[in-house]
Amino acid sequence: MKSEPGVYSIDTLQREGQTLWEGVRNYQARNFMMKDMKVGDMVLFYHSNAEPSGVAGLAQVSSPAVADPSQFKRRSKSYDAKSSTESPRWFCVSVRFVKKFERFVSLAQLRQTPGLAAMRLLQKGQRLSIMPVTGQEFERICSLASTAPRP
């Protein structure tokens, strides 16, 4: 799951413990939350549009998808006039803080890592804010987060 650290960082999540992942306005990303993500699933927390961008830590899905309340709030940037409480258009899960990585895993490091080349995140033009990761990719990234950085 991607977030711009200036907006919501891993530190914010650590402070708050848990958050509703509001504001996603892309159908593919929404569908991942609605259909694929289960309570207890592990989440790589990725800092996008950052200096540097990369995986900052781990979270965990802590609730099933519910109607995203921000779509009903007129003053919210995520307000959607075409949605209604009777048939909400947008859904989101909650995630809880698990850990901040000892070592931040930068995008450059991900790109350099053999075995991660097929990661969806690394494919050209990939802009989805939520996307699936394989078990192998997940393990690989966690091990990068706990081993010495490259020189």
Added chain:
DNA sequence: GCCAACGTTGGC
């Protein structure tokens, strides 16, 4: 700040 890639919107 630039720009490629992609999604969405709306006229027809």
Added chain:
DNA sequence: GCCAACGTTGGC
């Protein structure tokens, strides 16, 4: 249903 215009994302 097509597609041009526009908006957004996010790396660089």
